[in-house]
Structure formats: C-alpha cells, structure tokens
Amino acid sequence: MTDLTAHPWFFCGIGGSGMLPLALILKGQGAVIAGSDRSRDQGRTPEKFAWLESLGFTLFPQDGSGITSANQVLVASAAVEDTVPEMVRARELGCARMSRAELLSRLFNAAPVRIAIGGTSGKSTVTGMAGWIMVQAGRDPTIMNGAVMKNFVADDAPFASARVGAGEVFVSEVDESDGSIALYNPTVAVLGNVSLDHKSLEELRGLFGDFLSRADVAAINLDDGETAALAPRARQLVTFAIASPDAMIGVEPGSVSEGPTGLTATVLDRRDGSAHELALKVPGRHNLFNALAAIAACNAAGVPVGAAVTALGSFDGLARRFDIVGTSARGVTVIDDFGHNPDKVAATLATLKAHPGRVIAFFQPHGYGPLRQMGHELAETFARLLGPDDLTILCDPVYFGGSVDRSEGSERIVRLIRDAGGQAEYIPVRQDCAARMAELASPGDRIVVMGARDDTLTVFAKDLLARLD
Numbered sequence: 001m002t003d004l005t006a007h008p009w010f011f012c013g014i015g016g017s018g019m020l021p022l023a024l025i026l027k028g029q030g031a032v033i034a035g036s037d038r039s040r041d042q043g044r045t046p047e048k049f050a051w052l053e054s055l056g057f058t059l060f061p062q063d064g065s066g067i068t069s070a071n072q073v074l075v076a077s078a079a080v081e082d083t084v085p086e087m088v089r090a091r092e093l094g095c096a097r098m099s100r101a102e103l104l105s106r107l108f109n110a111a112p113v114r115i116a117i118g119g120t121s122g123k124s125t126v127t128g129m130a131g132w133i134m135v136q137a138g139r140d141p142t143i144m145n146g147a148v149m150k151n152f153v154a155d156d157a158p159f160a161s162a163r164v165g166a167g168e169v170f171v172s173e174v175d176e177s178d179g180s181i182a183l184y185n186p187t188v189a190v191l192g193n194v195s196l197d198h199k200s201l202e203e204l205r206g207l208f209g210d211f212l213s214r215a216d217v218a219a220i221n222l223d224d225g226e227t228a229a230l231a232p233r234a235r236q237l238v239t240f241a242i243a244s245p246d247a248m249i250g251v252e253p254g255s256v257s258e259g260p261t262g263l264t265a266t267v268l269d270r271r272d273g274s275a276h277e278l279a280l281k282v283p284g285r286h287n288l289f290n291a292l293a294a295i296a297a298c299n300a301a302g303v304p305v306g307a308a309v310t311a312l313g314s315f316d317g318l319a320r321r322f323d324i325v326g327t328s329a330r331g332v333t334v335i336d337d338f339g340h341n342p343d344k345v346a347a348t349l350a351t352l353k354a355h356p357g358r359v360i361a362f363f364q365p366h367g368y369g370p371l372r373q374m375g376h377e378l379a380e381t382f383a384r385l386l387g388p389d390d391l392t393i394l395c396d397p398v399y400f401g402g403s404v405d406r407s408e409g410s411e412r413i414v415r416l417i418r419d420a421g422g423q424a425e426y427i428p429v430r431q432d433c434a435a436r437m438a439e440l441a442s443p444g445d446r447i448v449v450m451g452a453r454d455d456t457l458t459v460f461a462k463d464l465l466a467r468l469d
Contacts, residue, residue: 004031004106010066010095011035012076012086014057015048017146017453018100019077021162023057025107025142028164034058034066036086045455048159064089071095075103078178101180104144104172109185111142111170115297116184118211119192119227120204121343122290123173125282126192128318129294131163131171136311137303140167147338148319169301176207188300189215189234192293194226195343201226209233219296221289222247238300240292242285249296249305256288260355261324263288267295269305276309282317284351322348325461328468331443336461340366340452342377348448349385357444359390360437363413364430364451365397368406371413379413383422391440392417392424395433398454430460438467 004026011023014035027033034057040049041061053059060066064085067074074090074097081087090097098106108114115134117127124147131143132151143149143163152160174181176199189212194204209230212218218234221227222244231237241247242256248271255266261283267276280287295308317323323336335352339345345363352359361382365371371378382392394410410426417424427433437447449461 004103005029008032008034008069008072010072010074010086010090012062012074012080012084013037014052014059015039015045015455016077017161019075020048020052020159021144021146022075022100022104022107023052024055024162025144025164026103027055027057028142028162029107034060034072036060036062036066038062039455045459048455051158062086067093067095069093069095073098075100099180101175101178101183105180105183108144108170108172109183112168113170113188113301114184114186115169115171115188115190115301116181116186116211116215117171117173117190117192117293117297118176118181118208119190119221119293120176120195121341121347122192122286122293123175124318124338125287125290125321126190126293126297127171127173129291129312129315130190130297132315133294133298133303133308133311134167134169134171134301135163135165136314137298137307139169139303140165141169141171142167144170144172145318146173147321150316150319151314153319174211176204176211179207181207181211184211184214186211186215188217188219188297190219190293190297191227191230192221192289193224193343194230205230217300219293219300221293223289238296240296242288242292249292249299251288251292256285258285258354259283267292267305267309274306276306278309279313281313281315283322284347284354286347286351320458322351323458326465328441328465330441330468331445332441332468333446334461334465334468335446335448336458337448337450338452339363339448339450340370341374342381345378345450346381346385348450349381352446352448353385353387357446358442359386360440360445360447361386361390361392362433362437362447362449363392363394364449364454364457365394365410365413366452366454368397368399368409371397371409375413376416379416379422380420382424383417383420386422388423390423392422393433393436394424394426395430396428398451434460434464434467437464441468 015037067089134141222241240249252266414424414426
C-alpha cells in the first residue's frame with residue numbers, strides 16, 4: 001500500500017476522537033472514504049455525522065453493509081471486537097485491515113518535518129499549541145489531534161480535530177497506551193511527563209526512551225524526574241522547565257501570575273539570554289508546562305522562541321479542556337473538561353482550587369474497566385484536592401454495549417472518596433445528577449463536568465448552564 005489514496009477506505013467508528021481527524025487528513029489527500037459508527041446508529045451527536053456527510057464521507061449503519069469490495073481497506077482501533085459486522089464482512093471478503101495507529105504512522109512518517117508529541121498527559125493541548133505556532137509561523141502544517149482545536153473551528157469545520165496543510169510540517173500526538181508510539185519516526189520528539197496510566201513505569205521508560213532515541217532532536221521537561229532521566233537516550237536536546245535552572249527554555253522565577261481563565265509568565269531562552277512575555281488564554285500551571293513543551297518543539301523545528309511565545313498569545317485552547325461553557329445569571333460557572341484519569345483530574349481540580357469558590361465536580365467514568373484499574377487513585381485525587389465544602393457527584397459509567405463486567409461501578413468510587421475524608425454522592429442517572437446540581441448550586445460556585453469518550457457530555461454541560469439560568 002504505497003499510495004494511500006489508490007484504493008477506497010472504510011472507517012469503523014469514524015466519529016471517534018482518534019478516527020475522525022485521521023479520516024479528515026486522508027480525505028484531504030484525496031482518498032475515498034466511507035464509514036460507520038454505533039454512536040450514529042444510537043442517535044448520538046447527529047450534527048457531527050451530518051457534517052461528515054456534507055464533506056463527502058459516505059456513512060452506513062454498523063451492520064456490515066458498507067463493506068462491499070475486497071479492494072477496501074478497513075481501519076479499526078484495537079478496541080473494536082472481532083464480532084462487529086464490519087470485521088466479520090471484511091474477513092469474508094479478504095479486505096486488508098489497518099489499525100488507527102498504523103495508518104497515522106504511515107501518514108506521519110511520510111512528511112518531511114515530523115513533530116511527535118508524547119507523554120502521559122497534556123498531549124492534545126501541546127499538539128494544538130505547537131500546531132498553532134506553526135500556522136502563525138507560516139509553515140502551513142498538517143495537525144492530527146484527539147481534541148477539537150478552537151482556533152480552527154469554523155461554520156464549515158465545527159469538529160476541527162485535524163488541519164490539512166500543504167506545508168512540510170506534520171504535528172501529531174502519539175500514544176504510548178497501546179505501545180503504538182514505537183511506529184513513529186519523528187524529526188522532533190516531545191516528552192512532557194511520564195507517569196502511571198496504562199502501562200508499568202518499566203514499560204513506559206523503554207517505550208519513551210526508544211521514542212527519544214529515534215528522533216533527530218528531543219524536547220524534554222527537566223522538571224519531571226522520569227522524563228529528565230531519559231535525556232541520555234536523545235541524540236540532541238532542547239530542554240524546558242518551570243523550576244529547573246538547567247533548562248535551555250525556562251521561566252523567570254517569580255514571574256508566573258495565575259488568573260481564573262489564563263496566566264502570564266516571562267519565558268527565558270538561556271542560550272542567548274533573551275526574555276519573552278507569555279500571556280496564555282488558558283489557565284493552570286499544567287498549561288504553562290504545555291506551552292513550554294510546544295515552544296521547545298517548534299524551536300527544535302526552526303521557529304524562534306520569541307515568535308513561538310507571541311503566537312501562543314492568540315491560542316484559544318481545546319474543546320473540553322477546562323472549557324468555560326458560561327456563567328449563569330445567578331453567578332454559577334459551568335466548565336466542560338476531559339479529565340478522566342488521576343493526572344488530568346488533578347490538574348483540573350488544582351486549577352479550580354487556585355481560586356476562591358466552592359467546586360461541584362461531576363464525574364462520568366469512561367468505562368467499567370478503567371474504573372476498576374484506576375478507581376482507587378481517582379477517589380484519592382478527589383478527596384485530596386477538594387475541600388470540606390466541595391462535592392463530587394458520580395453517575396454510572398458510560399456504556400456503549402459489549403461484554404464488559406458491570407458488577408461494580410461508580411458506587412465503589414463514592415465509597416472510597418468518603419473513606420478518604422471527601423464529600424461524594426452517587427446518583428446513577430446522569431439527568432438526575434443535573435437536577436441535583438441545579439438544586440445545590442449557589443452564586444460563586446464552579447460546576448465542572450468531567451469525563452471522556454462521550455461527546456454528549458458537552459451537550460449535558462450546556463443544558464446544565466441553561467437549567468441554572
């Protein structure tokens with residue numbers, strides 16, 4: 001399969017956060033693409049699928065009817081079960097099959113300048129920031145992201161999780177959770193942080209170390225101990241940090257000023273002694289790390305530090321990443337957020353708790369499996385970071401079908417939060433959670449809607465704001 005546009009493609013789960021941008025990039029290169037999605041069959045986010053059809057994608061029910069020729073290549077993530085009708089039909093016809101990561105790595109590795117964003121958390125934001133810097137620098141990049149980038153949203157692109165450019169630069173986040181990070185050969189490899197998520201630390205050190213060693217230049221965070229320890233694996237380094245005085249790109253001590261919706265800091269390039277004023281429109285110390293990672297990445301690909309810092313002043317952030325939906329007439333702010341693992345939840349809660357006001361955290365787990373795997377750490381995070389006046393509310397985990405064990409879910413997490421000294425309530429049905437939050441909320445409260453793998457959470461957050469009005 002040398003020419004990726006030489007044959008038709010079929011995407012199973014085309015509306016997914018990893019599939020949609022890939023389909024857009026491949027179509028932008030001239031490929032003919034069809035697809036299916038069980039969310040479409042269930043009537044979820046119809047506007048997304050209507051938009052895909054308006055772009056010329058042919059959509060089918062997830063019943064196998066879209067697989068019609070042995071010439072089609074089926075793209076499906078590792079999570080798609082072999083019993084799904086498309087998989088059965090593709091096997092019968094002898095269609096070639098590619099995983100999402102295999103296709104992305106083929107597209108990525110073919111680009112002349114390849115910036116790969118790795119790390120346990122912050123990848124989507126760093127990808128969006130680096131992509132925006134490259135656009136502002138006139139490099140016309142292609143960008144592959146797992147989240148919608150607000151800077152590229154338009155009437156004809158409401159779900160802009162990808163940008164198809166004509167330049168030499170390809171910016172993409174790369175995933176270590178399934179080991180597929182090993183498929184990418186970056187010009188610039190970015191590593192922001194390494195912490196426990198899907199694999200053991202031993203495995204992660206191997207995967208991320210190999211990732212750095214394959215790149216021409218590695219941009220790494222010296223404030224993260226695990227990441228800094230992997231520095232010897234890199235051929236050439238551009239280092240960044242907030243605290244470490246050894247970082248090439250750093251922050252002037254005492255210059256960081258955090259506000260509820262943004263932050264400012266003075267970025268130092270210690271190689272030439274220059275200082276640059278950074279003003280971010282996204283809040284939280286974790287976003288300062290994300291900004292430094294993007295600045296270092298683009299600098300490694302030839303963009304001056306000052307130009308990168310200036311570009312970030314107009315970066316609008318990502319959908320569902322501390323996304324302020326609005327403030328109701330009675331002074332309650334609703335925030336839509338992707339937080340779903342302990343690291344991401346902690347970053348969001350820490351950003352909220354840096355400013356006064358009660359926090360009501362609504363959390364919809366993104367599956368029964370993940371809840372079993374990281375439930376204890378999640379509960380500890382809510383209990384530790386929220387105060388006695390704050391409240392965590394959990395509904396049942398999102399469930400799209402399949403054979404997963406559903407014997408124990410959110411009620412266990414609520415029990416664990418309470419055991420650790422936190423305030424939590426379990427309300428099985430999501431709509432009942434909305435009623436409870438509307439009843440509890442008072443002026444000055446912030447309600448954060450958290451969870452992953454479910455686009456309807458954004459609609460839920462908007463409806464909640466309307467209910468508060």
